[in-house]
Amino acid sequence: MKKNKILLLIAFLGLTIASCDYAFVVPEEVPDIPSTEDVSFATQVLPIFTAQCASCHKPGGKAPDLTAENAYQSINTTKYINQDNPESSLIYSYAAPDASTHSWKHLSAAQAQYLLVWIEQGAKNN
Numbered sequence: 001m002k003k004n005k006i007l008l009l010i011a012f013l014g015l016t017i018a019s020c021d022y023a024f025v026v027p028e029e030v031p032d033i034p035s036t037e038d039v040s041f042a043t044q045v046l047p048i049f050t051a052q053c054a055s056c057h058k059p060g061g062k063a064p065d066l067t068a069e070n071a072y073q074s075i076n077t078t079k080y081i082n083q084d085n086p087e088s089s090l091i092y093s094y095a096a097p098d099a100s101t102h103s104w105k106h107l108s109a110a111q112a113q114y115l116l117v118w119i120e121q122g123a124k125n126n
């Protein structure tokens with residue numbers, strides 16, 4: 001009887017420990033972009049839109065149109081970019097990693113960082 005209890009306990013502990021075995025999600029590294037380094041719209045921001053956003057945000061799709069030909073023109077308005085308070089820019093905040101809005105797609109932490117620094121640097125068509 002006692003042996004059975006011990007066996008049961010061992011089985012229970014074994015199962016408990018096994019169930020704790022989960023895959024660790026390695027957090028994505030957020031780049032610390034030096035302020036002396038210009039973030040380029042064409043080579044750093046646009047590829048994010050092309051890869052993550054333009055499948056829905058395209059001509060005839062949802063506004064803003066984020067396809068390569070139209071993205072800059074589409075977002076270069078006070079509706080999407082707030083130079084006084086970059087973090088509240090709709091193009092950044094709406095799909096930010098922790099945003100409650102836009103469950104369609106969220107920017108990754110690194111992508112959001114590039115977009116934010118680009119806005120902070122004046123949202124230039126560079």
Ligand code: HEC
Pocket residue numbers: 049052053054055056057062063064090091092094095101102103104105106107
């Ligand atoms: C699967 C389709 C899909 C993808 C991919 C997608 N979106 Fe959207 N997005 C939508 C839809 C649908 C809406 C409108 C409904 C809503 O507000 O959620 C929207 C709305 C928005 C708005 C608000 C527009 C406005 O004028 O109010 C912004 C900003 C936005 N998306 C940015 C992005 C960004 C940035 C990406 C890429 C990281 C992205 N979206 C990827 C479907 C998508």
